[in-house]
Amino acid sequence: VYDVVKQLLTPQGYSAIDINSNPNYKDHVYGRPAFPTKGGKRNSVMGTYYQTAKARSNFKLWQWTTVTGLVRNGAQITGVRTNYTAYGGNGVVPLTSKGRVILAAGAFGTARILFQSGIGPTDMITLVQNNADYGPNLPPSSQWINLPVGNNVSDNPSINLVFTHPSVDSYDNWAPIWSSPRTADANQYKSSQAGVFAGTSPRLVFWKTVVGPDGKTRYLQGTARPGAASVTTSYPYNASQIFTITFYLSTGITSRGRIGIDSTMYAKVITNPWFQDSNDKAALISGIQDTLSSMSSVNSYTPAGMNSNHWCGSTRIGTSSSNSVVDTNTKVWNTNNLFIADAGIVPGQPMSNPHAMYMVVAEAATAKILALAGGA
Numbered sequence: 001v002y003d004v005v006k007q008l009l010t011p012q013g014y015s016a017i018d019i020n021s022n023p024n025y026k027d028h029v030y031g032r033p034a035f036p037t038k039g040g041k042r043n044s045v046m047g048t049y050y051q052t053a054k055a056r057s058n059f060k061l062w063q064w065t066t067v068t069g070l071v072r073n074g075a076q077i078t079g080v081r082t083n084y085t086a087y088g089g090n091g092v093v094p095l096t097s098k099g100r101v102i103l104a105a106g107a108f109g110t111a112r113i114l115f116q117s118g119i120g121p122t123d124m125i126t127l128v129q130n131n132a133d134y135g136p137n138l139p140p141s142s143q144w145i146n147l148p149v150g151n152n153v154s155d156n157p158s159i160n161l162v163f164t165h166p167s168v169d170s171y172d173n174w175a176p177i178w179s180s181p182r183t184a185d186a187n188q189y190k191s192s193q194a195g196v197f198a199g200t201s202p203r204l205v206f207w208k209t210v211v212g213p214d215g216k217t218r219y220l221q222g223t224a225r226p227g228a229a230s231v232t233t234s235y236p237y238n239a240s241q242i243f244t245i246t247f248y249l250s251t252g253i254t255s256r257g258r259i260g261i262d263s264t265m266y267a268k269v270i271t272n273p274w275f276q277d278s279n280d281k282a283a284l285i286s287g288i289q290d291t292l293s294s295m296s297s298v299n300s301y302t303p304a305g306m307n308s309n310h311w312c313g314s315t316r317i318g319t320s321s322s323n324s325v326v327d328t329n330t331k332v333w334n335t336n337n338l339f340i341a342d343a344g345i346v347p348g349q350p351m352s353n354p355h356a357m358y359m360v361v362a363e364a365a366t367a368k369i370l371a372l373a374g375g376a
Contacts, residue, residue, distance in 0.1 A: 001203040001243045004165045005224040006030065009206055012291070019205070026219055026351050030206035033223070036356075040193025042200075045359060069134065070101065070117035074143050075336045077101050081137060095337070098374060104342040104362065107311035108259060108267040111150045111344060114315070114325075115261055119332065120149035124260050134265060145334045147325045150270070152316050153257045154349055156221075156248040156308035157274040157284055161292070162228045164241045170227040171196075171240070201225045207351060208290070210249075212283035218252035219351050220287035247291075248308060249284040250349045253277075259314055274306045310354050315344035329372060330365040337374075341365035 006016070009030050019031040036043045053059050062084060071079035071092055080101060082091040095101070103110045115124045118139045125144055129135045138144075171182070181197070189197035204224040209217050228244045231237070257273030275281040318324025321333035326345050332338040341362045343354065350357045 001168055001224050001226050002032065004167060004243070005204050005206075005222075005245065008291070014206060014208075026207040027209045028207075030204055033200060033202040033205050035200050037198070040189060040198035044355075045362075067103075067105070067113055068116060069113060069137055070338065071137075072117060072139055072143070072335075072338075074139075075334055077335065077338050100337045100339060100369065102339045102341050102365075102369065104340070106342050107153065107314040107344040110340055110342055111259060111314045112261055112265065112267050114147075114149045114332075116265065118144045119335075120145075120147055121151075121260075122146060124150065127261055127263055128265070131263065131265060145332075147321060147333055148316075148323060149325050150259045150314050151256070152313045152323070152347070153259050153273050153311060154253065154255075154313045154347075155257070155273045155306075156250055156310050156349055157253070157255070157280060157306040158246050158248045158308045159284070159288065159306065160229065160244050160246050161288075162231050162233075162242055162244050164237050165243065166241060168226055168241050168243045170242045201227075205352070208287060210283045210287040210290075212279040212286075214254075214279040216252060216254070216279065218280070218283045218287075219250045220284065221248045221250050221352060222246065222291065223248070247284065247288050249280060249287070251351045252283075253280050253349060255280045256313065259311070310349065312343040312346040312349065312354065315340050315342075316347045317345040318347070329368045331369075331372075339365065339369050341369075 012028070014028045014030050017025055017029045017031045020034050022029070038047055050061075054061065062082070066083045067080055068083055068091075069081045070077050071081055071094075077099075078095055080093045080095070082093065085091040087093065103113055105113060111120070114120050116128050116134050116137070118125055118128075118141075122144070125138070129138055129141075185196045188195035202223045202225045206222045206224075208220050210220050211217055223246045224243060225246075226243045228242050231239075231242065255273055255276035257269065257276065258271040260268060260270045262268050315325040315332075316323075317326050317328065317330065319328065324333070324347075326332050326340050330339045330341055330345060332340060343358050343361075345365070346354070346357070346361060
């Protein structure tokens, strides 16, 4: 796949780079994707921070435990409510007078915890109030904190285009090799944790800038991988030779949506974040057509299928409680000891897959929180 897509990009003026060595090069460049791995397996904070944290005497990890809300007295969080009712008889973990709470349940999960704690738009908190299970745990309405939780949500609009090429082996995609591995590949992984099993689905990523009709610059990322999640076509094709290029519009997108909950407390999308601004759609289509001049049919691609699952912005960081949920120290406005350190505080999309950025966000948030006076 790398060699095939390289042949497409090179005549268009793209240059090959080492992505991590050139993080600020994001126009007409391509390279091999970088992922955190160790011993032939994907690795992350569970393989780093968790390994040192679990050795601490004051660290506890509760698995299969859900945070259902926060116990608070006005601006002060006094406890964390969980479904682990065996703890204290009610599942509430009390805080000391200097205790702090850091939420990191993601763009959807953290927003729901806030709603169930009386923090957010009134329409969402009212849904909680009317729920027989969660309503009784809300603080009185006089203590509700009206913040734009769930607003300003962003996700990359993306379009998958599937191709065939005689040199491509779709088996190299990550999904089918686990269910029916080739013996040589399985043996290689078992003996040296290398080969196809140790790789990742993406084989090549590329970037370019696109100027929309509004004159604003947006960034387009393409990711090429063997195989396909699905194929919808009336044309015959060789399934063993398919590969996919996913086109994402990233930094610079202006469309925003809204997420919330329903009456059962299930998280839901209220307003889709894709193509609310027609300039985003025009920029994405223009970028694709510049790369693949014959792909005019993408104009009819259904926005509902554009979910990249890169949600952010639901509890965005900012300098005013009128348009943000946390301040520049990641503290929730109008609270004394509640912080957020996850994708929700990020106000917009980065230029690449956001997983590494979210880890950096957590590191930066931690430093800011520790620097504040008054904590335990």
